Amino acid sequence: MAPAPEAKTAVKTQKETTKEPPAAETKKAKPAEKAAEAQAKVKPEQAAAGLQPLMAPPIPISQAKEARLQELLKNYKADQITPEEYHKQRAAILAEP
16 A cells, blocks of 8 residues: 655744735725715805705694603503504594594
């Protein structure tokens, strides 16, 4: 029988074992960061001409109704009332003048 070939042992240096990410990957900015940078570069006169975010209209119910609806929702989420009871009571509250 022929002798088995000797296994080659390789000694890696510190530089070879530590992989550094390519420079292109470290400098890539995330889309959100790019958008924030672009927004920061906008001049005030350009920002005034841009679109403003839409605001939702106020809820057309009184604060007392809103508080009662919030309490009802809290009870529903805590499983203190059934879904049927929740919807029935909610409808009654909203139907009030």
